[in-house]
Amino acid sequence: MNNESSLRERLIDVGVDLVLTEGSASVGLREIARRAGVSHGAPRRYFPTHHALLSAIARRGFEDLAARFEAAVAGTTTPRGQLEALARAYVGYARERRGMFELMWRHDLLDSAAQASDQPTLRESALPLFGHFTGLVARCRTERDAARNADGPSETAPPPAVTAAALWSNLHGMAQLWAWGSLQLALGVSPLDADAGDDHHDRLIAAVLDAHLGPVTS
Template sequence: MDPESSLRERLIDVGVDLVTTEGPASLGLREIARRAGVSHGAPRRYFPTHHALLSSIARRGFEELEARFVAAIAGATSPRAQLQGAARAYVGYALECRGMFELMFRHDLLDSEQHAAGERRLRESTVPLFERIVVLVARCRAEQGAAQQSRPDAAVPPPAVAAAALWANLHGTAQLWAWGSLQLALDAAPPAGATGGDQLDQLVAAVLDAHLGPVNS
Protein backbone atom coordinates (compact mmCIF):
# COMPACT_ATOMS: atom_id res chain seq x y z
CA MET A 1 0.00 0.00 0.00
CA ASP A 2 1.44 3.40 -0.96
CA PRO A 3 1.94 6.03 1.81
CA GLU A 4 -1.02 8.14 0.65
CA SER A 5 -3.42 5.19 0.76
CA SER A 6 -1.92 4.08 4.05
CA LEU A 7 -2.59 7.45 5.68
CA ARG A 8 -6.12 7.52 4.29
CA GLU A 9 -6.83 4.08 5.78
CA ARG A 10 -5.23 5.09 9.08
CA LEU A 11 -7.60 8.04 9.36
CA ILE A 12 -10.54 5.70 8.80
CA ASP A 13 -9.12 3.19 11.30
CA VAL A 14 -8.86 5.91 13.94
CA GLY A 15 -12.42 6.98 13.22
CA VAL A 16 -13.67 3.40 13.57
CA ASP A 17 -11.90 3.08 16.93
CA LEU A 18 -13.34 6.38 18.12
CA VAL A 19 -16.93 5.67 17.12
CA THR A 20 -16.69 2.21 18.67
CA THR A 21 -15.36 3.38 22.02
CA GLU A 22 -16.77 6.90 22.37
CA GLY A 23 -19.70 7.22 19.95
CA PRO A 24 -20.40 9.42 16.91
CA ALA A 25 -20.09 12.69 18.85
CA SER A 26 -16.36 12.01 19.20
CA LEU A 27 -15.70 12.05 15.44
CA GLY A 28 -14.28 15.53 15.04
CA LEU A 29 -11.69 16.09 12.31
CA ARG A 30 -9.16 17.53 14.75
CA GLU A 31 -9.47 14.61 17.15
CA ILE A 32 -9.17 12.06 14.35
CA ALA A 33 -6.11 13.86 12.98
CA ARG A 34 -4.54 14.12 16.45
CA ARG A 35 -4.96 10.41 17.14
CA ALA A 36 -3.64 9.55 13.68
CA GLY A 37 -0.54 11.66 14.39
CA VAL A 38 -1.04 14.15 11.53
CA SER A 39 -1.84 17.85 11.26
CA HIS A 40 -5.46 18.89 11.70
CA GLY A 41 -5.62 19.85 8.02
CA ALA A 42 -4.30 16.50 6.72
CA PRO A 43 -7.71 14.73 6.47
CA ARG A 44 -8.82 17.31 3.89
CA ARG A 45 -6.29 15.87 1.44
CA TYR A 46 -8.28 12.64 1.32
CA PHE A 47 -11.81 13.67 2.29
CA PRO A 48 -13.29 16.87 0.83
CA THR A 49 -15.66 17.24 3.78
CA HIS A 50 -15.98 15.99 7.32
CA HIS A 51 -19.04 14.04 6.24
CA ALA A 52 -17.10 12.28 3.50
CA LEU A 53 -14.77 10.92 6.18
CA LEU A 54 -17.76 9.91 8.32
CA SER A 55 -19.22 8.07 5.32
CA SER A 56 -16.01 6.10 4.89
CA ILE A 57 -16.04 5.21 8.59
CA ALA A 58 -19.68 4.12 8.35
CA ARG A 59 -18.88 1.98 5.31
CA ARG A 60 -16.61 -0.13 7.50
CA GLY A 61 -19.63 -0.81 9.68
CA PHE A 62 -21.65 -1.99 6.69
CA GLU A 63 -18.81 -4.28 5.65
CA GLU A 64 -18.82 -5.90 9.09
CA LEU A 65 -22.61 -6.17 9.14
CA GLU A 66 -22.54 -7.77 5.69
CA ALA A 67 -20.03 -10.33 6.96
CA ARG A 68 -22.33 -11.12 9.88
CA PHE A 69 -25.27 -11.54 7.52
CA VAL A 70 -23.31 -13.96 5.35
CA ALA A 71 -22.28 -16.01 8.39
CA ALA A 72 -25.81 -16.03 9.83
CA ILE A 73 -27.40 -17.10 6.56
CA ALA A 74 -24.80 -19.70 5.62
CA GLY A 75 -25.98 -22.37 8.03
CA ALA A 76 -29.72 -21.88 7.46
CA THR A 77 -31.65 -24.30 5.26
CA SER A 78 -34.81 -22.29 4.49
CA PRO A 79 -35.57 -18.67 3.53
CA ARG A 80 -37.36 -18.14 6.86
CA ALA A 81 -34.40 -19.51 8.82
CA GLN A 82 -32.06 -17.31 6.79
CA LEU A 83 -34.18 -14.26 7.48
CA GLN A 84 -34.32 -15.15 11.16
CA GLY A 85 -30.54 -15.41 11.23
CA ALA A 86 -30.07 -12.11 9.39
CA ALA A 87 -32.56 -10.37 11.69
CA ARG A 88 -30.83 -11.64 14.80
CA ALA A 89 -27.43 -10.65 13.38
CA TYR A 90 -28.77 -7.14 12.72
CA VAL A 91 -30.10 -6.68 16.24
CA GLY A 92 -26.98 -8.26 17.73
CA TYR A 93 -24.76 -5.88 15.81
CA ALA A 94 -26.86 -2.93 16.95
CA LEU A 95 -26.36 -3.88 20.60
CA GLU A 96 -22.67 -4.77 20.35
CA CYS A 97 -21.59 -1.81 18.19
CA ARG A 98 -23.92 0.95 19.29
CA GLY A 99 -21.75 3.89 18.23
CA MET A 100 -21.15 2.57 14.73
CA PHE A 101 -24.78 1.48 14.38
CA GLU A 102 -25.94 4.98 15.27
CA LEU A 103 -23.65 6.49 12.64
CA MET A 104 -24.34 4.04 9.82
CA PHE A 105 -27.96 4.96 9.15
CA ARG A 106 -27.66 8.75 9.16
CA HIS A 107 -27.92 8.93 5.39
CA ASP A 108 -29.42 12.41 5.69
CA LEU A 109 -25.97 13.55 6.79
CA LEU A 110 -23.61 11.05 5.23
CA ASP A 111 -24.84 10.39 1.71
CA SER A 112 -25.84 13.72 0.18
CA GLU A 113 -24.39 14.74 -3.17
CA GLN A 114 -22.19 17.51 -1.77
CA HIS A 115 -20.67 15.16 0.82
CA ALA A 116 -20.05 12.32 -1.61
CA ALA A 117 -18.00 14.21 -4.20
CA GLY A 118 -15.14 12.00 -5.28
CA GLU A 119 -16.16 9.24 -2.89
CA ARG A 120 -17.95 5.95 -3.38
CA ARG A 121 -21.51 6.57 -2.28
CA LEU A 122 -22.53 5.04 1.03
CA ARG A 123 -25.72 3.80 -0.63
CA GLU A 124 -23.54 1.27 -2.48
CA SER A 125 -23.04 -0.42 0.88
CA THR A 126 -26.53 0.07 2.27
CA VAL A 127 -28.75 -0.88 -0.66
CA PRO A 128 -27.29 -4.39 -1.24
CA LEU A 129 -28.01 -5.28 2.39
CA PHE A 130 -31.59 -4.11 2.05
CA GLU A 131 -31.97 -5.94 -1.26
CA ARG A 132 -30.83 -9.13 0.46
CA ILE A 133 -33.74 -8.75 2.91
CA VAL A 134 -36.17 -8.06 0.04
CA VAL A 135 -35.08 -11.29 -1.69
CA LEU A 136 -35.50 -13.30 1.50
CA VAL A 137 -38.97 -11.84 2.13
CA ALA A 138 -39.99 -12.77 -1.41
CA ARG A 139 -38.64 -16.31 -0.97
CA CYS A 140 -40.45 -16.69 2.35
CA ARG A 141 -43.70 -15.73 0.65
CA ALA A 142 -43.12 -18.13 -2.19
CA GLU A 143 -42.41 -20.93 0.27
CA GLN A 144 -45.37 -20.25 2.57
CA GLY A 145 -47.82 -18.85 0.05
CA ALA A 146 -49.00 -15.24 -0.01
CA ALA A 147 -52.40 -16.24 1.36
CA GLN A 148 -50.74 -17.10 4.66
CA GLN A 149 -49.21 -13.68 5.05
CA SER A 150 -52.41 -11.74 5.73
CA ARG A 151 -56.18 -11.93 5.92
CA PRO A 152 -57.83 -12.95 2.62
CA ASP A 153 -59.40 -9.51 2.28
CA ALA A 154 -56.18 -7.60 2.97
CA ALA A 155 -53.82 -6.34 0.30
CA VAL A 156 -50.35 -7.88 0.50
CA PRO A 157 -47.66 -5.20 0.20
CA PRO A 158 -44.86 -5.68 -2.33
CA PRO A 159 -41.78 -7.49 -0.96
CA ALA A 160 -39.78 -4.24 -0.84
CA VAL A 161 -42.45 -2.52 1.27
CA ALA A 162 -42.75 -5.54 3.58
CA ALA A 163 -38.97 -5.69 3.89
CA ALA A 164 -38.80 -1.97 4.71
CA ALA A 165 -41.44 -2.36 7.41
CA LEU A 166 -39.62 -5.41 8.79
CA TRP A 167 -36.33 -3.49 8.83
CA ALA A 168 -37.94 -0.53 10.59
CA ASN A 169 -39.43 -2.87 13.19
CA LEU A 170 -36.08 -4.57 13.82
CA HIS A 171 -34.29 -1.23 14.02
CA GLY A 172 -36.82 0.05 16.52
CA THR A 173 -36.56 -3.15 18.55
CA ALA A 174 -32.79 -2.80 18.73
CA GLN A 175 -32.95 0.86 19.76
CA LEU A 176 -35.65 0.38 22.38
CA TRP A 177 -33.79 -2.60 23.83
CA ALA A 178 -30.52 -0.66 23.93
CA TRP A 179 -32.26 2.19 25.77
CA GLY A 180 -33.90 -0.18 28.25
CA SER A 181 -37.42 0.75 27.19
CA LEU A 182 -38.52 -2.73 26.12
CA GLN A 183 -37.22 -4.26 29.34
CA LEU A 184 -39.28 -1.71 31.26
CA ALA A 185 -42.40 -2.40 29.19
CA LEU A 186 -41.99 -6.16 29.57
CA ASP A 187 -40.98 -5.94 33.25
CA ALA A 188 -37.83 -7.83 32.36
CA ALA A 189 -34.45 -7.57 34.01
CA PRO A 190 -31.65 -6.76 31.55
CA PRO A 191 -29.84 -10.02 30.67
CA ALA A 192 -26.14 -10.46 31.14
CA GLY A 193 -24.05 -9.51 28.12
CA ALA A 194 -24.77 -7.32 25.13
CA THR A 195 -26.73 -9.68 22.92
CA GLY A 196 -30.05 -9.66 24.75
CA GLY A 197 -30.59 -13.36 25.44
CA ASP A 198 -33.66 -15.51 24.88
CA GLN A 199 -36.21 -12.76 25.40
CA LEU A 200 -34.72 -10.67 22.61
CA ASP A 201 -34.75 -13.76 20.37
CA GLN A 202 -38.48 -14.06 21.10
CA LEU A 203 -39.00 -10.41 20.15
CA VAL A 204 -37.15 -10.90 16.85
CA ALA A 205 -39.26 -13.97 16.11
CA ALA A 206 -42.41 -11.97 16.91
CA VAL A 207 -41.32 -9.25 14.47
CA LEU A 208 -40.97 -11.83 11.69
CA ASP A 209 -44.33 -13.36 12.57
CA ALA A 210 -45.96 -9.92 12.44
CA HIS A 211 -44.69 -9.21 8.93
CA LEU A 212 -44.61 -12.70 7.39
CA GLY A 213 -47.11 -14.67 9.44
CA PRO A 214 -46.31 -17.49 11.86
CA VAL A 215 -44.27 -20.34 10.46
CA ASN A 216 -47.02 -22.88 11.11
CA SER A 217 -49.99 -20.64 10.24
Template sequence: MDAEGTLRERLVDAGVELVLSEGSGSVGLREIARRAGVSHGAPRRYFPTHRALLSAIARRGFEELGARSVAAASETASPRAQLAALTRVYVDYARERRGMFELMFRHDLLDSAGQSEAPAGPRLREATLPMFQRVVELVARCRGEAAESSAALTAAALWANLHGIAQLWSWGSLQLAVGGSPGAEPADSPDRIIEAALDAHLGPAAS
Protein backbone atom coordinates in the same frame (compact mmCIF):
# COMPACT_ATOMS: atom_id res chain seq x y z
CA MET B 1 -1.34 -0.44 -0.74
CA ASP B 2 0.82 2.67 -1.22
CA ALA B 3 1.80 5.12 1.53
CA GLU B 4 -1.07 7.46 0.69
CA GLY B 5 -3.58 4.64 0.91
CA THR B 6 -2.04 3.38 4.13
CA LEU B 7 -2.33 6.78 5.78
CA ARG B 8 -5.94 7.11 4.70
CA GLU B 9 -6.72 3.70 6.19
CA ARG B 10 -4.99 4.69 9.44
CA LEU B 11 -7.18 7.76 9.66
CA VAL B 12 -10.32 5.70 9.04
CA ASP B 13 -9.15 3.13 11.61
CA ALA B 14 -8.77 5.90 14.17
CA GLY B 15 -12.23 7.20 13.30
CA VAL B 16 -13.79 3.77 13.72
CA GLU B 17 -12.17 3.37 17.14
CA LEU B 18 -13.41 6.81 18.19
CA VAL B 19 -16.98 6.13 17.04
CA LEU B 20 -17.07 2.81 18.88
CA SER B 21 -15.65 4.20 22.10
CA GLU B 22 -17.27 7.64 22.26
CA GLY B 23 -20.03 7.84 19.64
CA SER B 24 -20.31 9.60 16.32
CA GLY B 25 -20.79 13.01 17.89
CA SER B 26 -17.19 12.95 19.12
CA VAL B 27 -15.58 12.39 15.73
CA GLY B 28 -13.62 15.37 14.47
CA LEU B 29 -10.73 15.77 12.05
CA ARG B 30 -8.32 17.04 14.72
CA GLU B 31 -9.00 14.19 17.12
CA ILE B 32 -8.64 11.67 14.30
CA ALA B 33 -5.27 13.20 13.43
CA ARG B 34 -4.12 13.06 17.06
CA ARG B 35 -5.04 9.40 17.38
CA ALA B 36 -3.43 8.53 14.06
CA GLY B 37 -0.23 10.33 15.07
CA VAL B 38 -0.21 12.85 12.21
CA SER B 39 -0.45 16.62 11.94
CA HIS B 40 -3.89 18.14 12.49
CA GLY B 41 -3.99 19.26 8.85
CA ALA B 42 -3.23 15.81 7.39
CA PRO B 43 -6.84 14.49 7.34
CA ARG B 44 -7.89 17.35 5.07
CA ARG B 45 -5.94 15.75 2.24
CA TYR B 46 -8.39 12.83 2.28
CA PHE B 47 -11.48 14.21 4.01
CA PRO B 48 -12.15 17.81 3.05
CA THR B 49 -15.30 17.91 5.15
CA HIS B 50 -16.62 16.34 8.32
CA ARG B 51 -19.30 14.60 6.24
CA ALA B 52 -16.65 12.94 4.06
CA LEU B 53 -14.89 11.59 7.14
CA LEU B 54 -18.10 10.25 8.67
CA SER B 55 -19.01 8.62 5.36
CA ALA B 56 -15.68 6.79 5.17
CA ILE B 57 -16.15 5.51 8.72
CA ALA B 58 -19.74 4.44 8.09
CA ARG B 59 -18.66 2.55 4.97
CA ARG B 60 -16.54 0.34 7.24
CA GLY B 61 -19.63 -0.39 9.29
CA PHE B 62 -21.64 -1.45 6.25
CA GLU B 63 -18.79 -3.70 5.11
CA GLU B 64 -18.64 -5.37 8.51
CA LEU B 65 -22.40 -5.80 8.82
CA GLY B 66 -22.54 -7.18 5.29
CA ALA B 67 -19.82 -9.74 6.00
CA ARG B 68 -21.56 -10.85 9.19
CA SER B 69 -24.86 -11.20 7.35
CA VAL B 70 -23.36 -13.31 4.56
CA ALA B 71 -21.65 -15.59 7.06
CA ALA B 72 -24.82 -16.07 9.12
CA ALA B 73 -27.04 -16.76 6.12
CA SER B 74 -24.58 -19.28 4.69
CA GLU B 75 -25.03 -21.50 7.74
CA THR B 76 -28.67 -22.27 6.98
CA ALA B 77 -30.73 -23.32 3.97
CA SER B 78 -34.40 -22.34 4.13
CA PRO B 79 -35.47 -18.76 3.30
CA ARG B 80 -37.15 -18.38 6.70
CA ALA B 81 -34.03 -19.56 8.54
CA GLN B 82 -31.81 -17.26 6.45
CA LEU B 83 -34.08 -14.31 7.18
CA ALA B 84 -34.11 -15.15 10.89
CA ALA B 85 -30.31 -15.27 10.85
CA LEU B 86 -30.09 -11.88 9.15
CA THR B 87 -32.49 -10.29 11.63
CA ARG B 88 -30.46 -11.51 14.59
CA VAL B 89 -27.21 -10.31 13.04
CA TYR B 90 -28.78 -6.88 12.50
CA VAL B 91 -29.99 -6.50 16.08
CA ASP B 92 -26.81 -8.01 17.56
CA TYR B 93 -24.68 -5.61 15.54
CA ALA B 94 -26.71 -2.67 16.82
CA ARG B 95 -26.21 -3.82 20.41
CA GLU B 96 -22.50 -4.55 20.08
CA ARG B 97 -21.46 -1.54 17.99
CA ARG B 98 -23.98 1.06 18.96
CA GLY B 99 -22.04 4.16 17.90
CA MET B 100 -21.32 2.73 14.47
CA PHE B 101 -24.89 1.52 14.01
CA GLU B 102 -26.28 4.97 14.78
CA LEU B 103 -23.87 6.62 12.36
CA MET B 104 -24.56 4.18 9.50
CA PHE B 105 -28.22 5.11 9.24
CA ARG B 106 -27.87 8.87 9.73
CA HIS B 107 -28.26 9.61 6.03
CA ASP B 108 -28.55 13.30 6.86
CA LEU B 109 -24.90 13.16 7.97
CA LEU B 110 -23.53 11.00 5.18
CA ASP B 111 -22.64 11.86 1.60
CA SER B 112 -25.59 12.66 -0.63
CA ALA B 113 -25.30 15.41 -3.24
CA GLY B 114 -21.57 15.88 -2.64
CA GLN B 115 -20.17 13.11 -4.82
CA SER B 116 -16.68 14.58 -4.55
CA GLU B 117 -16.75 13.99 -0.81
CA ALA B 118 -17.39 10.27 -1.14
CA PRO B 119 -14.71 7.57 -1.38
CA ALA B 120 -14.78 5.22 -4.35
CA GLY B 121 -17.99 3.25 -4.64
CA PRO B 122 -21.69 4.03 -4.27
CA ARG B 123 -22.84 6.89 -2.10
CA LEU B 124 -23.46 5.93 1.54
CA ARG B 125 -27.06 7.02 1.15
CA GLU B 126 -27.44 4.01 -1.16
CA ALA B 127 -25.44 1.52 0.91
CA THR B 128 -28.48 0.05 2.63
CA LEU B 129 -30.11 -0.94 -0.65
CA PRO B 130 -28.31 -4.27 -1.26
CA MET B 131 -29.09 -5.38 2.29
CA PHE B 132 -32.71 -4.34 1.95
CA GLN B 133 -33.03 -6.06 -1.42
CA ARG B 134 -31.81 -9.28 0.16
CA VAL B 135 -34.53 -9.01 2.80
CA VAL B 136 -37.12 -8.40 0.06
CA GLU B 137 -35.97 -11.52 -1.81
CA LEU B 138 -36.16 -13.67 1.31
CA VAL B 139 -39.59 -12.33 2.27
CA ALA B 140 -40.84 -13.15 -1.24
CA ARG B 141 -39.43 -16.66 -1.02
CA CYS B 142 -40.93 -17.19 2.42
CA ARG B 143 -44.34 -16.26 1.02
CA GLY B 144 -43.87 -18.29 -2.17
CA GLU B 145 -44.14 -15.26 -4.42
CA ALA B 146 -42.59 -15.02 -7.85
CA ALA B 147 -42.72 -11.20 -7.88
CA GLU B 148 -41.06 -9.12 -5.22
CA SER B 149 -43.03 -5.87 -5.46
CA SER B 150 -45.56 -6.78 -2.80
CA ALA B 151 -42.79 -8.18 -0.60
CA ALA B 152 -41.04 -4.79 -0.48
CA LEU B 153 -43.61 -3.26 1.85
CA THR B 154 -43.48 -6.24 4.17
CA ALA B 155 -39.68 -6.12 4.12
CA ALA B 156 -39.73 -2.39 4.89
CA ALA B 157 -42.12 -2.93 7.81
CA LEU B 158 -39.92 -5.75 9.15
CA TRP B 159 -36.80 -3.62 8.83
CA ALA B 160 -38.45 -0.75 10.68
CA ASN B 161 -39.57 -3.20 13.35
CA LEU B 162 -36.04 -4.56 13.76
CA HIS B 163 -34.53 -1.08 13.91
CA GLY B 164 -37.01 -0.19 16.64
CA ILE B 165 -36.15 -3.36 18.56
CA ALA B 166 -32.46 -2.54 18.33
CA GLN B 167 -32.92 1.04 19.55
CA LEU B 168 -35.44 0.32 22.28
CA TRP B 169 -33.33 -2.54 23.58
CA SER B 170 -30.22 -0.36 23.73
CA TRP B 171 -32.19 2.21 25.75
CA GLY B 172 -33.53 -0.43 28.16
CA SER B 173 -37.15 0.26 27.22
CA LEU B 174 -38.00 -3.19 25.90
CA GLN B 175 -36.50 -4.95 28.90
CA LEU B 176 -38.76 -2.88 31.11
CA ALA B 177 -41.81 -3.54 28.93
CA VAL B 178 -41.34 -7.33 28.95
CA GLY B 179 -40.61 -7.58 32.65
CA GLY B 180 -36.92 -6.93 32.97
CA SER B 181 -35.22 -3.78 34.15
CA PRO B 182 -33.23 -1.19 32.19
CA GLY B 183 -29.58 -2.14 32.09
CA ALA B 184 -30.21 -5.76 33.14
CA GLU B 185 -30.72 -8.02 30.17
CA PRO B 186 -33.16 -10.92 30.64
CA ALA B 187 -31.77 -14.36 30.02
CA ASP B 188 -33.68 -14.80 26.77
CA SER B 189 -32.22 -11.59 25.19
CA PRO B 190 -34.14 -9.92 22.33
CA ASP B 191 -34.45 -13.23 20.42
CA ARG B 192 -38.05 -13.90 21.41
CA ILE B 193 -39.05 -10.38 20.40
CA ILE B 194 -37.31 -10.84 17.05
CA GLU B 195 -39.17 -14.13 16.54
CA ALA B 196 -42.44 -12.37 17.37
CA ALA B 197 -41.65 -9.70 14.76
CA LEU B 198 -41.01 -12.37 12.12
CA ASP B 199 -44.26 -14.13 12.99
CA ALA B 200 -46.16 -10.85 12.85
CA HIS B 201 -44.91 -10.02 9.34
CA LEU B 202 -44.65 -13.50 7.82
CA GLY B 203 -46.95 -15.67 9.90
CA PRO B 204 -45.78 -18.42 12.27
CA ALA B 205 -42.97 -20.62 11.01
CA ALA B 206 -44.02 -24.06 9.77
CA SER B 207 -43.38 -26.75 12.34
Protein backbone atom coordinates in the same frame (compact mmCIF):
# COMPACT_ATOMS: atom_id res chain seq x y z
CA MET C 1 -0.82 -0.16 -0.28
CA ASN C 2 1.00 3.14 -0.89
CA ASN C 3 1.64 5.73 1.80
CA GLU C 4 -1.32 7.89 0.77
CA SER C 5 -3.75 4.96 0.92
CA SER C 6 -2.19 3.79 4.17
CA LEU C 7 -2.72 7.19 5.79
CA ARG C 8 -6.31 7.35 4.58
CA GLU C 9 -7.03 3.93 6.08
CA ARG C 10 -5.30 4.90 9.33
CA LEU C 11 -7.49 7.98 9.62
CA ILE C 12 -10.57 5.82 9.12
CA ASP C 13 -9.28 3.32 11.70
CA VAL C 14 -9.02 6.13 14.25
CA GLY C 15 -12.52 7.31 13.33
CA VAL C 16 -13.98 3.83 13.75
CA ASP C 17 -12.39 3.55 17.18
CA LEU C 18 -13.81 6.94 18.17
CA VAL C 19 -17.30 5.99 17.04
CA LEU C 20 -17.22 2.71 18.93
CA THR C 21 -15.88 4.17 22.15
CA GLU C 22 -17.39 7.66 22.25
CA GLY C 23 -20.11 7.84 19.59
CA SER C 24 -20.31 9.64 16.28
CA ALA C 25 -20.71 13.06 17.92
CA SER C 26 -17.07 12.80 19.04
CA VAL C 27 -15.75 12.38 15.50
CA GLY C 28 -14.18 15.47 13.97
CA LEU C 29 -11.39 16.09 11.49
CA ARG C 30 -9.17 17.81 14.06
CA GLU C 31 -9.63 15.08 16.67
CA ILE C 32 -8.97 12.38 14.07
CA ALA C 33 -5.77 14.17 13.07
CA ARG C 34 -4.64 14.56 16.67
CA ARG C 35 -5.14 10.89 17.47
CA ALA C 36 -3.51 9.78 14.22
CA GLY C 37 -0.48 11.99 14.92
CA VAL C 38 -0.76 14.07 11.75
CA SER C 39 -1.30 17.76 11.03
CA HIS C 40 -4.77 19.20 11.45
CA GLY C 41 -5.04 19.77 7.72
CA ALA C 42 -4.00 16.25 6.69
CA PRO C 43 -7.47 14.62 6.84
CA ARG C 44 -8.91 17.17 4.41
CA ARG C 45 -6.77 15.72 1.62
CA TYR C 46 -9.02 12.66 1.79
CA PHE C 47 -12.19 13.96 3.44
CA PRO C 48 -13.09 17.48 2.33
CA THR C 49 -16.13 17.57 4.61
CA HIS C 50 -17.16 16.14 7.95
CA HIS C 51 -19.92 14.20 6.16
CA ALA C 52 -17.35 12.57 3.89
CA LEU C 53 -15.36 11.39 6.90
CA LEU C 54 -18.43 9.99 8.63
CA SER C 55 -19.41 8.22 5.41
CA ALA C 56 -16.03 6.52 5.12
CA ILE C 57 -16.37 5.34 8.73
CA ALA C 58 -19.94 4.14 8.14
CA ARG C 59 -18.81 2.20 5.07
CA ARG C 60 -16.58 0.13 7.34
CA GLY C 61 -19.65 -0.68 9.40
CA PHE C 62 -21.56 -1.85 6.34
CA GLU C 63 -18.65 -4.06 5.31
CA ASP C 64 -18.57 -5.59 8.78
CA LEU C 65 -22.34 -6.11 8.85
CA ALA C 66 -22.34 -7.67 5.37
CA ALA C 67 -19.68 -10.15 6.48
CA ARG C 68 -21.75 -11.03 9.54
CA PHE C 69 -24.82 -11.53 7.39
CA GLU C 70 -22.90 -13.87 5.09
CA ALA C 71 -21.68 -15.91 8.05
CA ALA C 72 -25.13 -15.95 9.66
CA VAL C 73 -26.90 -17.55 6.70
CA ALA C 74 -24.18 -20.09 5.94
CA GLY C 75 -25.80 -23.51 5.94
CA THR C 76 -29.34 -22.11 6.17
CA THR C 77 -31.36 -22.80 3.03
CA THR C 78 -34.93 -21.69 3.71
CA PRO C 79 -35.82 -18.01 3.22
CA ARG C 80 -37.54 -17.85 6.61
CA GLY C 81 -34.52 -19.39 8.30
CA GLN C 82 -32.21 -16.95 6.56
CA LEU C 83 -34.36 -13.98 7.58
CA GLU C 84 -34.29 -15.15 11.18
CA ALA C 85 -30.51 -15.53 11.01
CA LEU C 86 -30.14 -12.04 9.52
CA ALA C 87 -32.43 -10.58 12.17
CA ARG C 88 -30.35 -12.11 14.93
CA ALA C 89 -27.15 -10.83 13.33
CA TYR C 90 -28.63 -7.35 12.93
CA VAL C 91 -29.80 -7.06 16.52
CA GLY C 92 -26.55 -8.62 17.76
CA TYR C 93 -24.54 -6.07 15.79
CA ALA C 94 -26.56 -3.27 17.37
CA ARG C 95 -25.74 -4.58 20.84
CA GLU C 96 -22.03 -5.11 20.19
CA ARG C 97 -21.23 -2.02 18.12
CA ARG C 98 -23.78 0.51 19.22
CA GLY C 99 -21.98 3.65 18.10
CA MET C 100 -21.42 2.31 14.60
CA PHE C 101 -24.97 0.97 14.40
CA GLU C 102 -26.38 4.39 15.23
CA LEU C 103 -24.15 6.12 12.67
CA MET C 104 -24.66 3.78 9.72
CA TRP C 105 -28.30 4.65 9.12
CA ARG C 106 -28.00 8.40 9.70
CA HIS C 107 -28.11 9.34 6.05
CA ASP C 108 -29.02 12.86 7.09
CA LEU C 109 -25.42 13.05 8.35
CA LEU C 110 -23.75 11.00 5.64
CA ASP C 111 -22.66 11.75 2.10
CA SER C 112 -23.84 9.03 -0.26
CA ALA C 113 -21.62 10.20 -3.12
CA ALA C 114 -18.11 8.84 -3.55
CA GLN C 115 -15.40 11.30 -2.60
CA ALA C 116 -12.76 9.70 -4.80
CA SER C 117 -12.93 7.84 -8.08
CA ASP C 118 -11.62 4.64 -6.51
CA GLN C 119 -14.10 4.65 -3.63
CA PRO C 120 -17.62 3.16 -3.85
CA THR C 121 -20.62 5.28 -3.00
CA LEU C 122 -22.23 4.66 0.35
CA ARG C 123 -25.40 3.59 -1.44
CA GLU C 124 -23.47 0.67 -2.91
CA SER C 125 -22.78 -0.52 0.63
CA ALA C 126 -26.21 0.11 2.17
CA LEU C 127 -28.79 -0.72 -0.48
CA PRO C 128 -27.68 -4.31 -1.23
CA LEU C 129 -28.33 -5.22 2.41
CA PHE C 130 -31.91 -4.00 2.13
CA GLY C 131 -32.22 -5.71 -1.23
CA HIS C 132 -31.23 -8.99 0.40
CA PHE C 133 -34.02 -8.60 2.98
CA THR C 134 -36.51 -7.77 0.22
CA GLY C 135 -35.57 -10.81 -1.83
CA LEU C 136 -35.98 -13.13 1.13
CA VAL C 137 -39.36 -11.60 1.99
CA ALA C 138 -40.49 -12.22 -1.58
CA ARG C 139 -39.35 -15.85 -1.38
CA CYS C 140 -41.13 -16.34 1.94
CA ARG C 141 -44.33 -14.97 0.42
CA THR C 142 -44.03 -17.18 -2.67
CA GLU C 143 -43.63 -20.29 -0.52
CA ARG C 144 -46.52 -19.28 1.73
CA ASP C 145 -48.82 -18.57 -1.20
CA ALA C 146 -47.91 -21.87 -2.86
CA ALA C 147 -48.86 -23.71 0.33
CA ARG C 148 -52.20 -21.88 0.45
CA ASN C 149 -53.22 -22.50 -3.15
CA ALA C 150 -55.37 -25.45 -2.17
CA ASP C 151 -57.32 -23.21 0.19
CA GLY C 152 -57.95 -20.44 -2.33
CA PRO C 153 -56.24 -17.11 -3.02
CA SER C 154 -54.23 -15.44 -0.28
CA GLU C 155 -54.96 -12.00 1.13
CA THR C 156 -53.71 -8.93 -0.69
CA ALA C 157 -50.25 -8.07 0.59
CA PRO C 158 -48.09 -4.98 0.12
CA PRO C 159 -45.08 -5.20 -2.22
CA PRO C 160 -42.15 -7.17 -0.77
CA ALA C 161 -40.07 -4.00 -0.45
CA VAL C 162 -42.74 -2.43 1.76
CA THR C 163 -42.95 -5.50 3.97
CA ALA C 164 -39.14 -5.65 4.14
CA ALA C 165 -39.02 -1.97 5.13
CA ALA C 166 -41.59 -2.56 7.87
CA LEU C 167 -39.71 -5.63 9.08
CA TRP C 168 -36.41 -3.73 9.11
CA SER C 169 -38.00 -0.79 10.93
CA ASN C 170 -39.36 -3.15 13.55
CA LEU C 171 -35.97 -4.80 14.10
CA HIS C 172 -34.17 -1.46 14.19
CA GLY C 173 -36.65 -0.02 16.65
CA MET C 174 -36.36 -3.11 18.81
CA ALA C 175 -32.57 -2.82 18.88
CA GLN C 176 -32.63 0.91 19.63
CA LEU C 177 -35.29 0.69 22.34
CA TRP C 178 -33.31 -2.10 23.98
CA ALA C 179 -30.16 0.03 23.89
CA TRP C 180 -32.07 2.85 25.59
CA GLY C 181 -33.45 0.52 28.28
CA SER C 182 -37.08 1.09 27.28
CA LEU C 183 -37.89 -2.51 26.32
CA GLN C 184 -36.34 -3.84 29.51
CA LEU C 185 -38.64 -1.54 31.47
CA ALA C 186 -41.70 -2.63 29.46
CA LEU C 187 -40.87 -6.34 29.79
CA GLY C 188 -39.70 -6.25 33.40
CA VAL C 189 -36.17 -7.33 32.50
CA SER C 190 -33.23 -6.32 34.67
CA PRO C 191 -30.69 -4.33 32.61
CA LEU C 192 -27.97 -6.33 34.39
CA ASP C 193 -29.36 -9.72 33.35
CA ALA C 194 -27.64 -10.35 30.01
CA ASP C 195 -28.86 -13.95 29.74
CA ALA C 196 -32.47 -12.85 30.13
CA GLY C 197 -31.81 -10.28 27.43
CA ASP C 198 -30.72 -12.97 24.97
CA ASP C 199 -33.90 -14.93 25.65
CA HIS C 200 -36.10 -11.88 25.19
CA HIS C 201 -34.32 -10.95 21.98
CA ASP C 202 -35.08 -14.39 20.56
CA ARG C 203 -38.75 -14.08 21.48
CA LEU C 204 -39.02 -10.55 20.14
CA ILE C 205 -37.38 -11.49 16.84
CA ALA C 206 -39.76 -14.43 16.46
CA ALA C 207 -42.71 -12.12 17.15
CA VAL C 208 -41.46 -9.58 14.59
CA LEU C 209 -41.14 -12.23 11.88
CA ASP C 210 -44.57 -13.68 12.68
CA ALA C 211 -46.12 -10.21 12.53
CA HIS C 212 -44.76 -9.40 9.08
CA LEU C 213 -44.54 -12.83 7.45
CA GLY C 214 -47.15 -14.85 9.29
CA PRO C 215 -46.46 -17.65 11.77
CA VAL C 216 -44.55 -20.73 10.73
CA THR C 217 -46.92 -23.59 9.94
CA SER C 218 -46.04 -27.24 9.83
